[in-house]
Structure formats: structure tokens, C-alpha cells
Amino acid sequence: MEHTYKIEGMSCNGCRSKVEEALNSIKGASAKVSLEPPVATINMAKHIALEELQKVLSSAGDYHIKVLDKNDQKNHHQYITGEKLFTKNKAVGKDRNGAFYCPMHCEGDKTYDASGNCPVCGMDLVQAPSLKKEASYTCPMHPQIIRNEPGACPICGMDLAPMEPDLDEEDKTYVNLLKKLKIASAFTIPIFLIAMSEMIPNNPIYKLMDLKYWNWVQLALSIPVVFYATWMFFERAWRSIISWKLNMFTLIGIGAGVAWLFSLVALLFSDVFPDQFKTHSGTVYVYFEAATVILTLVLLGQALEARAHGQTNSAIKELLKLAPNNATKIVGEKELLVSIDDIQKGDLLRVKPGEKVPVDGSIKVGEITIDESMISGEPIPVDKRPGDKVSSGTINGNKTFTMLAEKVGSETLLSQIIEMVNSASRSKATIQKLADKISRYFVPIVVLIAIITYIVWAIYGPEPAYVYAFVNAIAVLIIACPCALGLATPMSVMVGVGKGAKLGVLIKNAESLEKMNTIDVMVIDKTGTVTEGKPSVEKIVSTNPDFTENDVLQRIISLNSSSEHPLAQATLRYGKENNVEIKPISKFEAITGKGVIGMLEGKKLALGNNKLMEQVKAKVSSELNEQVKTEQKQGKTVSYFAVENTAVGFVVISDMIKESSKDAIRKLQKEGLKVMMFTGDNEDTARAVSEALNLDGYKAQMLPENKLDEIKRLQGEGKKVAMAGDGINDAPALSQADIGIAMGTGTDVAIESAAITLVKGDLNGIAKARQLSHKVMRNIKENLFFALGYNVLGIPIAAGVLYPLFGILLSPMIAALAMSFSSVSVILNSLRLRSAKL
Incomplete structure (x- = not known):
């Protein structure tokens, strides 16, 4: 048996997953949960009481399950039957000037109103490209002049200047990280040089000061690195520990923090350490260079990731550039330059040669050529005549035309494309569940491996054993960062969805992209899929001497005047071309999949297929039937026309195969x-x-x-x-x-x-979608292989398994460098999809 319930308390895809997992844990139950609408459909082997379902949900979080009321049932029916269901749109970037999300999608499609860090993994939140453009240029001499694009001041002619730096949040994040990276590098490089000078015979810097004083210099230089440039890493690590949402910064914070604190204690209280920890000059080994180099390299990796995130969103940004800022509005005898946001439905607009079409609408005056390649992916310009539709963002040819605004703002095709790409870029593929599951247990396992590494080296390692144990344990913590694993899937999905959008293939979510494979x-x-979807009347045939072809045509046109079906529109166009008078129809009814019926001058009319003729019990003569079959065998669509209970003719409509x-x-x-x-x-x-x-x-x-x-x-x-x-x-x-x-x-x-x-x-778009699915899934698997393979190989090497055979140990600094570039390599591999040929 199958039951559908309403679920309250879900706010994101993460909540949906929790609810679904909880319900599926019930023996004999198979549940599927959707976020929009918030319902759970449960197949039960035997009836499960609502109280039992609620008990299971309460253990998963603050969720409540209820029986659908009448309104809920109506909405759910609309949802499953494909009727348009108007719900509050939670998609990223919808009706807001910017939104922020975690690039690892730790909380599904949840977004935030301000920049910051993900509360789960600690990663910098990424800004979704905004659908709304704000005016940001002004005249230095006339501040009252404000425009949303650069140009000249209409008063003095000076170039307009940005009111504020033209940076989106991703650029601001990158600039901020770059600034901190420069500061960290300025202090880290001297520390590194001081530490590495020990490898120089007759170390010249020791002639200036003893080693113990150089250790104090390293401490002083490390303070700006630890407490300013990279302090955010320790904040994230601490937050992850107290919330027990362990992540990459947990490992970085523990590894680098322990190294720095150990060095500080060693400097202040050197007498408490055993001789194993001391150099030949009596000072304790310090690791200021390891801590600062590790943190600086992680900072470098974060800066490179911030830079790369901007490239993964490039498809959406390119689409945003298509939207024009201004339009020429015709008001009476005047033409006014207005902002795109001020255009209303029904406005008459003029589009000049080379300009972008401002909104969706239809041509009123002019025969022109439109370049629609930026939306459809089709490079050949399209000829347009009065009555034809035009879309926002497409480019006018070399003739001026006027158009009627029909869809504005978020209703335009371009806005819908941008919104769909935005939403899909942040959706979660099923394959990512594997990465999420591994990441959940990964950090505790790594910490355990680091502890075991310390113990083994402390017991069996060469002298100084404790020093080797300490260094190798830190190397394990640093190299095992799961950042690359978390980025493997979302990066590929984001780039793949953007690639599809450029080709005119809009993908609603990552799951669809995955399933297509x-x-x-x-x-x-x-009709409209295989064929052009532009049917035209080929001929009208009357088989009854009481009705001429003109009589049949007039009745068909009159009956179809109340229908919106493409075939009906074809007959109406034919009637208009032949100046046919339309007469009023009463009791009109459209019968889905069959045709239309109505009353004209007291007589019942029916137009449709043979199923409709059977329904209205109309007699179809063998002669009429044979003529119809002859037309149908040529691939044409034929509709019978009946008056009262007799079929008196038919209309032949052809629709060319694309x-x-x-x-x-x-x-x-x-x-x-x-x-x-x-x-x-x-x-x-x-x-x-x-x-x-x-x-x-x-x-x-x-x-x-x-x-x-x-x-x-x-x-x-x-x-x-x-x-x-x-x-x-x-x-x-x-x-x-x-x-x-x-x-x-x-x-x-x-x-x-x-x-x-x-x-x-x-239909070529389907072939492209299929090929894109292949390439994205392969790219995701490559990323997962890089991330998992890297950790599988890196952790044992960092732990020192190669030392007994080859004498090879992995420095924590090298581990930090490798960890940072593993994430960057995953992003770069994902970016290869931008140049993929489909």
C-alpha cells in the first residue's frame, strides 16, 4: 500500500535526505521524499501508524509528519500530474541580489544572505551570480547622474566612473586572500630561510647570533602569520571540533597548531624536554617553519580555489552579460531611454540595429534578422516578421524594429535560463553520496592514524624517536585533508551545467545529468518534437453535397476560435488568409487527445480524430474514410468534421519533419x-x-x-x-x-x-545532453580517483612506510603543498569540461 504525507520542518536538501533516510530505516517501508512540495510517499508492506512514523522522524531532527489535507492533496496532484504548481522559489539567486552557498554542498541547496564560512566544512561560501544588475556608474562632476553601465555623462561628457569597485563576492574573497597571502609569505620566507640555513656548512648566520636567539626571531616572525593571515583556519578548526562537524580545517588546525604550540613551549621551557628533543647546541627542535609554511601553503590553495570558482561560474556570468541594461521605450510620439527594470508588459519598444532585444515579446513593425546563437546555440541568424516572437539577450541585425513587451524581469527566457543554470549548478548528484559518506568518517580515522603513527615511531623509530614521531604524525594530519574529495563532484557538475547552457541544453539538476548517462x-x-511544430492547412475537403468547402471551412474556423491547440491555430491562420468570417460558438468543449465540440446555429459540431467521431456517434462514410486513410499514409494529420451525427468532411494538416x-x-x-x-x-x-x-x-x-x-x-x-x-x-x-x-x-x-x-x-540537443552526461560522469570519476588515490597513497607515505626500505620521509611542508594542489588539480580537471566537444 502507498500513502503520501506532508512533512514539516525541512528547509534544504540536507533535511530532505535526513527525513528520507529515517523513514527508510523502518522495516517494511520504502520512502521517497521531495522538498517541493514537502511530501513523503511511503510504500508499506503493512500499515504503519502515524505515531510510529513521527517517532522515527523526531529522532532525526525537528520534523513533523502529517496527513495531507484537501489543499495539500490538490497541490500534490498537480505536482505528480505535471500541472504547473506555483510555490515559493528557494533557488539560489532568485529574487535576491546575490546569495551564498557552500561549494561542497554540505547542506544541499541551502543558501546564505551574507558571505562567510560553511558551518559544516568551513569552506568559504561562494556567491551565486545575481540576476539583478544594479546601477553603479556616476559622473565625477555631476553625482546626480547614475547609470548601470559605463559611458559618457549626458551633461559634461566626462567618462562615468564606478561608484564602487566592480567586484563580485568571489573577486572580493580572492583579493582578501591574496592580501593575506602576501603578508604570510613576507614573514614565512625569512622563517624558512633561517630554518634551512642549518643545512649550510659552517652556518654563517650563527656568526651573527646563536641558534637560541634565531629561534626567538622565528617566533616573532610567525606571530603575524598565525594570528592574522591564517587565524581563520584555527577559528574554523575550533568551530568544527565543538560542533563535531569535523572537516579539512580540523586536520590543518590540529597539525599546524600543535607544531606552533610545541615550538613555543620548547622555547620557553626547554629544560622540561628530554635530550631526544634537543639539538647539539642544547636548544629544543622548533617547528615554526613547518607551522608557518603549512599555513601559508594552505592559504595559497584557498586563494587558487577562490580564483578557480570564478571560472566555474563563467557560463552564468556570460549569460548575465547578455541581458541589456537599457531600452528605448515609445511613449506617444517620443522615444525614451529607460532602465530594463522599468519596462512593463504591454510597453512598445524600439530596437535599433546591433542592439540586444531587451525583453521577451513579439514584433509589431519590421522584418529583421536576429542572432539567437547566445541562447539557442544555433549560429545561423533567424529571419523574423511581424507577429514572430523575440527573446531577451538576442541581437538585432541591421534593421530597426518595434516590439511589444510580453514577458519582463524574471519571466523572460534569458532569466529562466540563468535561474535554471544557477539552481542546477548547486544541486547534488547521487554519486556524491559516496564522497559524503567517506568524508563523514575520514577525519576521525585520520586523527587515529596520526596517533598510531606517533606511537609506532616513538617505540620503534631511530633516535631522536620522539622527534620523528612528532613530525610524521603532523605530516599525516596535513596530507590527509579531504578538501579535494568534497570538491570532486560539485565542480564537475557546475562546469558541466554551464557548458550545457551555452549549447542550449538546460539541465534542472545534477541528478538529471547523472541519470541521462x-x-x-x-x-x-x-508534433513539435520530431516535426517543426508549425502545422499548416493543406486543404479542406467536403464529402457532403449539402456543404461546400467554404461552409466546412467557416464552421471549422469558428469552432477552433476557442481552442489554443497548435492544429487549431493552424486552421485559424488559414481562415484569416482566406478572409473567413468567424461565427459565435456556444457550449464549446475541448476533449483532450480527441478534438473539440460545440454548438453553432443550434447544430452540434465536432472536429477531431476517429475516437471523437465514435464518442459523438457520428457516421463516417466509407468514401470519406478511404480519402482520410490515403492522406494519413503520407504522414499527414487529418481531422474529421461532423455536423450533428454525420461526418461531412475533413481538414488535412501537414507538419514538416525537422x-x-x-x-x-x-x-x-x-x-x-x-x-x-x-x-x-x-x-x-x-x-x-x-x-x-x-x-x-x-x-x-x-x-x-x-x-x-x-x-x-x-x-x-x-x-x-x-x-x-x-x-x-x-x-x-x-x-x-x-x-x-x-x-x-x-x-x-x-x-x-x-x-x-x-x-x-x-532533438540534436538530446544527443548533446547524452554526450555531456558521459563526459561529466567521467570527469567526476577522474576527480574522485585523484582525490581518493591521493589520500590512499599519501597517508602511508606521510606515516613513514617507505622509511625502512628507502629512507624516505615526507616533510609536513611538502605534505601541505601536495594537499593544497590536490584541490586545485580537481578544479582544473573539472574546468577541462569547458572545452569539451559535443
Whole structure:
């Protein structure tokens, strides 16, 4: 039995995971939990009382489980059937001027309003690129002039200057770290030189001062490094210990802190140490150079990571640059230059040659060419005429046109693309669960290994045994930093999602990107997916002497005037071209998957497929039926038209197969996918299209529920199914499929229900998404191999396993250098995806 409950108290993906894990721990229960809407669907072998479910949830945190009320049930029904569900958007960067998140996604998609450190792992929070641009340029002579882009002052002509430094939070973090790195380096290098001078025969610096005084100099030089430049590492380490959320800074803080404190005590109380810890001159070995070099190298790694994070977000930043700042608004006889934020729906705008289209809308006057490559990935400019749609961020050709603003602000296609990329970049892939699980136990195990290393060296090591034990234990703590392991997955996902966006493939979350790699069956819709989605009326046929073709046409146009279906719109365009008068229709009703019915002048009209004819019990003559079949065998769509209970004619509508469809399907089949077509069209038309495209199979006359059931059947056979569609009737199937793929040219409902959206509406995008999935998953595995392999090899070497055979020991300083660059290597490997060919 299956029950659905409402869950209260979840605020992020981390909460969702906790709740799901807790519910799945109940014997005989299998639970799936979603954050939006906050519900848990539980399959039970036998009924489990609500009190028992609540008891388990209470042990996981402050979560509450409740039975769905009527409103919850309605919302949940909308969610699972693919209807558009309006909920509060928690996505990063939505309706806020900047948001901050942990690059390791320790708390799922949780974000913060200010910069700082992640409370779980201690990493610097990263800023999501903001969707809103703020005015930030002013005239030095006329401060009342404020613009949101550089230029000349309209009063005096001087260049406008930034009101504040043009840095986003990532740049500010990098600049701050770079400043501290310079300070740390300035003090660390002298300490290092003093310590290393011992290797010089007849050390010349000892002629200036004795060793014990040079140790005091090292102490003095180390104070700015420890207590200013790198003090944040010790704060993070302490916070991780008291909260018991152990992380990379736990190891760094313990390792470097112990080395520095040991050296301080050795300097102040040298008499308490045994001879093993003393040099030939009687001073105790100090490790100021080890502590400061380790901390400085970690600081270097943090600065390089901050720099690299800016590159991983480059795709979103490039998209943000597409959004224009100003637009020319037509008010009466005047043209006004206004901010993009001041444009309202219904405004009339003028777009001049070479300018970017400011918002989404339709052309009112002008025949132009638009460069849509920055959004669709298609390099060939597109011709546009009055009535055609244009999108924000696309570039006008060499002619001026006027347009009507229809979607503004966050409603524009460009804003939705940026938001989807932003959200997906910070989502968590399933494969990351492995890294999270390892990281959870990693730090305590490393500390234990460090303790064992100290004990073994203290008992069995050569003289001075305690010194060897101390140094090697610190090396183990430093080299085992799990930072690279945590970055392995999110870095690849962030770059991969950005790469897809540049190619017009929008990925809703990391899980979708991962699942695309496992798909067995690709199910596609026909109209608008395989075909152009721009149907046109080929001809109107009357088979009844009481009705001329013009009579049939007028009734079809009148009936379709109340319908929004693409086929209906095609007939309306045909009617307009032929100056057909539209008459009022009463009792209009659209029957999903079948057609439309209504009353005109007291007579019942019906327009649709043979299923509709059966429903309204209309008689279809054999002659009419034969003519219809002849058209359908040529791959055309035919709708019967009936008056009262008799079919009196039909309309033939053709929709050209996209030129790219055949090539895209061949690519998918070459990768081992079985490609099938599910369509609501008739058997003959479906067969003709299937044969033309060499599909692996098809199913015709499919209602929305039929598509949904068929996908469930395929999944029941163990198949991983992807579904591509563009209409409202595809939404339930898109939601049910393992991967739903929506055509960007389709309806909002289809896009809302899908995991991947193809901006261009081209099946080649599916092939690109598949290849991108391959490359991202391979990149993630490479990163995990680098991180895990590095630790597996590094820890034993740091512990000294090579010393008995080869006399090799790993200095803590070398361990720190290797640890810092392991993280950078993972990021650099992820950045390779930016140049991947798809």
C-alpha cells in the first residue's frame, strides 16, 4: 500500500535526505521524499501508524509528519500530474541580489544572505551570480547622474566612473586572500630561510647570533602569520571540533597548531624536554617553519580555489552579460531611454540595429534578422516578421524594429535560463553520496592514524624517536585533508551545467545529468518534437453535397476560435488568409487527445480524430474514410468534421519533419538507445513518420494517460526511460519518465515538468545532453580517483612506510603543498569540461 504525507520542518536538501533516510530505516517501508512540495510517499508492506512514523522522524531532527489535507492533496496532484504548481522559489539567486552557498554542498541547496564560512566544512561560501544588475556608474562632476553601465555623462561628457569597485563576492574573497597571502609569505620566507640555513656548512648566520636567539626571531616572525593571515583556519578548526562537524580545517588546525604550540613551549621551557628533543647546541627542535609554511601553503590553495570558482561560474556570468541594461521605450510620439527594470508588459519598444532585444515579446513593425546563437546555440541568424516572437539577450541585425513587451524581469527566457543554470549548478548528484559518506568518517580515522603513527615511531623509530614521531604524525594530519574529495563532484557538475547552457541544453539538476548517462529507451512525441511544430492547412475537403468547402471551412474556423491547440491555430491562420468570417460558438468543449465540440446555429459540431467521431456517434462514410486513410499514409494529420451525427468532411494538416530529427535519432541509436515515438495521431500517420525516421517503434492514438501507462510499463521491465515532448498532454509522461526532456519551443507546463529543456527545440540537443552526461560522469570519476588515490597513497607515505626500505620521509611542508594542489588539480580537471566537444 502507498500513502503520501506532508512533512514539516525541512528547509534544504540536507533535511530532505535526513527525513528520507529515517523513514527508510523502518522495516517494511520504502520512502521517497521531495522538498517541493514537502511530501513523503511511503510504500508499506503493512500499515504503519502515524505515531510510529513521527517517532522515527523526531529522532532525526525537528520534523513533523502529517496527513495531507484537501489543499495539500490538490497541490500534490498537480505536482505528480505535471500541472504547473506555483510555490515559493528557494533557488539560489532568485529574487535576491546575490546569495551564498557552500561549494561542497554540505547542506544541499541551502543558501546564505551574507558571505562567510560553511558551518559544516568551513569552506568559504561562494556567491551565486545575481540576476539583478544594479546601477553603479556616476559622473565625477555631476553625482546626480547614475547609470548601470559605463559611458559618457549626458551633461559634461566626462567618462562615468564606478561608484564602487566592480567586484563580485568571489573577486572580493580572492583579493582578501591574496592580501593575506602576501603578508604570510613576507614573514614565512625569512622563517624558512633561517630554518634551512642549518643545512649550510659552517652556518654563517650563527656568526651573527646563536641558534637560541634565531629561534626567538622565528617566533616573532610567525606571530603575524598565525594570528592574522591564517587565524581563520584555527577559528574554523575550533568551530568544527565543538560542533563535531569535523572537516579539512580540523586536520590543518590540529597539525599546524600543535607544531606552533610545541615550538613555543620548547622555547620557553626547554629544560622540561628530554635530550631526544634537543639539538647539539642544547636548544629544543622548533617547528615554526613547518607551522608557518603549512599555513601559508594552505592559504595559497584557498586563494587558487577562490580564483578557480570564478571560472566555474563563467557560463552564468556570460549569460548575465547578455541581458541589456537599457531600452528605448515609445511613449506617444517620443522615444525614451529607460532602465530594463522599468519596462512593463504591454510597453512598445524600439530596437535599433546591433542592439540586444531587451525583453521577451513579439514584433509589431519590421522584418529583421536576429542572432539567437547566445541562447539557442544555433549560429545561423533567424529571419523574423511581424507577429514572430523575440527573446531577451538576442541581437538585432541591421534593421530597426518595434516590439511589444510580453514577458519582463524574471519571466523572460534569458532569466529562466540563468535561474535554471544557477539552481542546477548547486544541486547534488547521487554519486556524491559516496564522497559524503567517506568524508563523514575520514577525519576521525585520520586523527587515529596520526596517533598510531606517533606511537609506532616513538617505540620503534631511530633516535631522536620522539622527534620523528612528532613530525610524521603532523605530516599525516596535513596530507590527509579531504578538501579535494568534497570538491570532486560539485565542480564537475557546475562546469558541466554551464557548458550545457551555452549549447542550449538546460539541465534542472545534477541528478538529471547523472541519470541521462543510464537511459535505455528514448521516447519522443511527434508534433513539435520530431516535426517543426508549425502545422499548416493543406486543404479542406467536403464529402457532403449539402456543404461546400467554404461552409466546412467557416464552421471549422469558428469552432477552433476557442481552442489554443497548435492544429487549431493552424486552421485559424488559414481562415484569416482566406478572409473567413468567424461565427459565435456556444457550449464549446475541448476533449483532450480527441478534438473539440460545440454548438453553432443550434447544430452540434465536432472536429477531431476517429475516437471523437465514435464518442459523438457520428457516421463516417466509407468514401470519406478511404480519402482520410490515403492522406494519413503520407504522414499527414487529418481531422474529421461532423455536423450533428454525420461526418461531412475533413481538414488535412501537414507538419514538416525537422531536418535535424533524422540525424539526431541516428546518433542516439548509435549510442545504444532504443528510440520510440508516442503520438496522439492516427496509426497511418505515425507509421509513415516512423518509417521516414527509421525509429525502433511507435505507438499511435495515445492519450496522455496512455503515454503515462506505457512509460510505467517500460520502467516495470527494468528500462530507464527518457521522454521528450512539448505539449500540455506530455506533462504527465514527462514527470513519470526517469528523465523528462522538454522542447524550449513548447508549453510552460511541459518545461516545468521536465528535467532537461532544449532551448532550440531540436532533438540534436538530446544527443548533446547524452554526450555531456558521459563526459561529466567521467570527469567526476577522474576527480574522485585523484582525490581518493591521493589520500590512499599519501597517508602511508606521510606515516613513514617507505622509511625502512628507502629512507624516505615526507616533510609536513611538502605534505601541505601536495594537499593544497590536490584541490586545485580537481578544479582544473573539472574546468577541462569547458572545452569539451559535443
